[in-house]
Amino acid sequence: MEAKAARADIRLYVVAPLAVGEALRLDERQSHYLLRVMRLAPGDTVGLFNGRDGEWLARIEDTARGGCTLTPIERIAAQVTEGGPWLAFAPLKKDALDVLIEKATELGVGRLIPVLTQRTQGSRVNIGRLSAQAIEAAEQCGRLTVPTVDEPMALARLGEKWPAERRLLLLDETGEGRPLADVLRDWPVDARDAGFVCGPEGGFAPEELDGLGKLPFAVRVGLGPRILRAETAALSALACWQAWRGDWRDDPAARTGRR
Amino acid sequence: MEAKAARADIRLYVVAPLAVGEALRLDERQSHYLLRVMRLAPGDTVGLFNGRDGEWLARIEDTARGGCTLTPIERIAAQVTEGGPWLAFAPLKKDALDVLIEKATELGVGRLIPVLTQRTQGSRVNIGRLSAQAIEAAEQCGRLTVPTVDEPMALARLGEKWPAERRLLLLDETGEGRPLADVLRDWPVDARDAGFVCGPEGGFAPEELDGLGKLPFAVRVGLGPRILRAETAALSALACWQAWRGDWRDDPAARTGRR
Numbered sequence: 435m436e437a438k439a440a441r442a443d444i445r446l447y448v449v450a451p452l453a454v455g456e457a458l459r460l461d462e463r464q465s466h467y468l469l470r471v472m473r474l475a476p477g478d479t480v481g482l483f484n485g486r487d488g489e490w491l492a493r494i495e496d497t498a499r500g501g502c503t504l505t506p507i508e509r510i511a512a513q514v515t516e517g518g519p520w521l522a523f524a525p526l527k528k529d530a531l532d533v534l535i536e537k538a539t540e541l542g543v544g545r546l547i548p549v550l551t552q553r554t555q556g557s558r559v560n561i562g563r564l565s566a567q568a569i570e571a572a573e574q575c576g577r578l579t580v581p582t583v584d585e586p587m588a589l590a591r592l593g594e595k596w597p598a599e600r601r602l603l604l605l606d607e608t609g610e611g612r613p614l615a616d617v618l619r620d621w622p623v624d625a626r627d628a629g630f631v632c633g634p635e636g637g638f639a640p641e642e643l644d645g646l647g648k649l650p651f652a653v654r655v656g657l658g659p660r661i662l663r664a665e666t667a668a669l670s671a672l673a674c675w676q677a678w679r680g681d682w683r684d685d686p687a688a689r690t691g692r693r
Numbered sequence: 694m695e696a697k698a699a700r701a702d703i704r705l706y707v708v709a710p711l712a713v714g715e716a717l718r719l720d721e722r723q724s725h726y727l728l729r730v731m732r733l734a735p736g737d738t739v740g741l742f743n744g745r746d747g748e749w750l751a752r753i754e755d756t757a758r759g760g761c762t763l764t765p766i767e768r769i770a771a772q773v774t775e776g777g778p779w780l781a782f783a784p785l786k787k788d789a790l791d792v793l794i795e796k797a798t799e800l801g802v803g804r805l806i807p808v809l810t811q812r813t814q815g816s817r818v819n820i821g822r823l824s825a826q827a828i829e830a831a832e833q834c835g836r837l838t839v840p841t842v843d844e845p846m847a848l849a850r851l852g853e854k855w856p857a858e859r860r861l862l863l864l865d866e867t868g869e870g871r872p873l874a875d876v877l878r879d880w881p882v883d884a885r886d887a888g889f890v891c892g893p894e895g896g897f898a899p900e901e902l903d904g905l906g907k908l909p910f911a912v913r914v915g916l917g918p919r920i921l922r923a924e925t926a927a928l929s930a931l932a933c934w935q936a937w938r939g940d941w942r943d944d945p946a947a948r949t950g951r952r
Contacts, residue, residue, distance in 0.1 A: 661834045
């Protein structure tokens, strides 16, 4: 019987180790997805990755009682480190947050850090839900890792915990920041890592922006004359980062040198 | 009585001419928004723009029978030309299309062109709905114009109707395109205008991409190693364009020269 799924068509993130012949059983949700939604059957193959062992082609062996057991048969991609920029963000309304998590993952974010700011609407963040969305987006966009999702922290703590060697770009909606393209053009050759922080729907309070701006590793950046929604600002900044300093360029020299 | 609304807080797009003392009556939807949703009253002021006469501060004069009549009292911004890049896009599922229209407008798109491709899901596009979304986004992001929304056209017609002096960047999901940052870096000094075309959820058919790629004004561009959703690709490309060649830089010389 021919496999229905081509290598990249269906991919699942799993927690279990992946190695030849080591059978693994999917949880109920993933089993349901493969067997009921995608209508796969024993003999069909899917891609599996766990963030450590690369990507594997795995064959469905058993589907008794609605559960799905697979066996990895061949490693089709070696594990790579996908560092990716970090994104600290104030929780947003549901739809905007969904867009933010999904697209930040597509844009290769390495770590998602919810921060509570003065104007943040509500302080409850469902980390489990954010993680599930990040995993789904990672499965669909072909990543070999999923972004880390931190527990929420107060904005003031962000500066204390932030590693000094990672530059922090503040998405500054006041118009006082330096144009993003100029900041990326003049990026120091030896500074490889970056992170971004974007405020809530109502923006940062002035004292928050001042406090962040005084951190030695922080740069206030501007994203043009229009008022961008928080999620638009975050995604725009991530896209520009990947295009100029991240992995959208084949040639690493084009990223690290000043051009 | 003090005005409740600061200049930029509430802005409405209207079709009527704007000039001192020329009273205008809002339609039912906009009246409802100002009076019932925002709870404004006679004497309160809002911003009005029509894409031709700049932005005006206007005072609510009369609210009889739920209708809202305003008088422009002062021009607070002169009209500017907001050319903006064009975006041709295959219609997407509802949520993705909503995100695309809203954020493309925030990112300063000048013209939205629905194109029907081989893999486009469904051929019905509600132009009125797309226009309404673009207007709402323009009101909120502080633009002085709203993007034009074209009637849908077949993809093959796009190349025929496209002006030769405007470069067309094809968002090429095959990985064969040139990195976007390189294309923008090497942008010809005399080529000011740009447009993008992105495919449907399933991507362009190979012959569609070949056909577009052969157009003399077209360039195939790549957006990195991950598989981006259509709307993510479009928004990323617009953000990069604005950052490097558009209006996110204060200094026009930084945009037009090669840096």
